Amino acid sequence: MKTYQDTLFKPCVGCGMCCKHAPCGYGKWDYKNHRCIHLKEKEKINEFQTYECRIYEFIIKQPGAEFSPAFNTGCSSTFLNTDRNNIIRRLKENYSMSNITT
Numbered sequence: 700m701k702t703y704q705d706t707l708f709k710p711c712v713g714c715g716m717c718c719k720h721a722p723c724g725y726g727k728w729d730y731k732n733h734r735c736i737h738l739k740e741k742e743k744i745n746e747f748q749t750y751e752c753r754i755y756e757f758i759i760k761q762p763g764a765e766f767s768p769a770f771n772t773g774c775s776s777t778f779l780n781t782d783r784n785n786i787i788r789r790l791k792e793n794y795s796m797s798n799i800t801t
């Protein structure tokens with residue numbers, strides 16, 4: 700059965716764009732680095748950096764989190780999101796390459 704998040708949000712690929720634009724209700728803005736202080740670097744997908752939220756486990760346990768999902772739960776910022784598109788493109792290319800037998 701589809702959940703509320705499945706219906707409204709596309710998969711989060713950890714591009715970090717949303718948390719570099721404005722903090723969610725649990726975040727705090729880092730004026731020097733122009734992003735939420737809880738945003739943390741994760742692995743790189745080729746040349747593109749991915750991110751995670753340091754307090755994700757805390758956020759998803761809060762009442763109402765299902766209606767205001769945190770980063771990593773789903774993406775509502777897909778439109779003209781170059782960072783997300785780049786990561787998805789690289790993931791698709793990498794996946795295709797792994798199926799090529801020489």
Ligand code: SF4
Binds near residue numbers: 714717774777
């Ligand atoms: S929710 Fe969307 S914009 Fe935010 S990090 Fe995930 S993919 Fe990127």
Ligand code: SF4
Binds near residue numbers: 718726736755
């Ligand atoms: S999801 Fe985490 S990193 Fe993103 S704005 Fe909220 S607290 Fe900050």
